[in-house]
Amino acid sequence: MDIQEFNPKIYYAFDVWNPENNANGKHHHDFFEISIILEGEASYFFNQQWQTVRGGDILLFNPGVEHAERQLPKTYSHQLHIGIGSFELEGLSENAFPNQEIILTSQEDQIKVFDKAWQLINEFGHHNINLICKGLIYEMMGLILRCLEQNEQTEPSILSKNERLKQAVQLIITYIENNYAQEITIEQLATTHYVSPTYLSKIFKEVTGVSPINYLILIRLQQARQLLMTEEYPIKEIARAVGYEDAYHFSKSFKKQYGVSPSALRQKNSQEMPR
Structure with a gap:
């Protein structure tokens, strides 16, 4: 592939929540x-x-x-669809990727694809398809190609139950890091990944050393600390921006984590900044 001439067109990129009984008939592109x-x-x-x-x-x-999709009764899905054209990879027909199977075989870089996917969805909330969106989609294409290349170089393997659960933990980490401002519960995370809340907490702690909710709190407080040191928003707004509706509860959690209140940290940071 001549990278200088590689300039695919993004026909669409959107995420959709499909309720039960939703259907999309057989079609191809x-x-x-x-x-x-x-x-x-x-x-x-x-x-x-x-x-x-x-x-x-x-x-x-x-x-x-040819493909189609449907939601069975009592199921739902949240999906991201991206249509890409006007490109050609060496040795392949126009607009084609070198995948032998429809479902991408699990690879370490697959988690990175999900990270870019969530970043892309969050970008939708601020703009239409723009340069940042295009860059994220290009990154996703590169990561998928790397996964496919790794698949060719290694024998396909069947993931053990433990490996699948660890992969689920990595996906949950990616979800939390990109959606920390939203309301997130252990029950929601467990339902999404088809395990019990108790078992999810167990395997999550084995992988990360903390529970899912404590990890969520840590990410929220890290983001808040960054905002306090770089932005001048009121503390109440920063609390809401990282997922806290109650500013008092936010301040209490922040002081417990960092040993100093949000206002004290901001004051200390402003005093240390060069004049």
């Missing part, structure tokens, strides 16, 4: 589509059969590949 299952599960048709995909799965549809 003349461009490349990435479909990322962010949360929940869905039934997808490809390779002439219906199969279940869940949060953590990345689907790659080359031009001409």
Whole structure:
């Protein structure tokens, strides 16, 4: 691939929440589509059969590949769809990726794809498709190509139950780090990844050393500390920006973590700044 001439067109990029019984009939494209299952599960048709995909799965549809999707009763899904065209990789037909399978085989870089996906969705909230969005999509394409390259170099392996759970933890970490300002509960995280809250807490603590909720608190306070040191927003606004509705509770948690109140940290930081 000549990187100087590589300039794909982004036809669309959007995330959608699909309620139960939602359906999208059989179709195909003349461009490349990435479909990322962010949360929940869905039934997808490809390779002439219906199969279940869940949060953590990345689907790659080359031009001409027939597919469809539907939500079964009592299920939902949150998905990100990206349509890309006007590119050609060496040795492949136009708008095609070198994937043999529709579902991307799990790789370490797959977690990075989800991180970029959440960043992209958060960017939607501020702008339409812009240069930052385009850059994130290009990064996702590069990471997916790296995953496919790694798949070619290694024998496919079946993940053990423990490995799958650890991968779920990494996906939850990515979710928390990109959605810390929203209301997040252990029950929500567990339901999304099809494990019990108790078991999720256990495996999460084994991987990170802390519980999911304590990890969420840590991320919120780290973000708040950064804002306090770099921005002049009122403390109440900073509390809300990182997911705290109650400024008093925020201040109490902040002082417990850092040994100093938010206002004291801000004052100390302003005194130390060069004049």
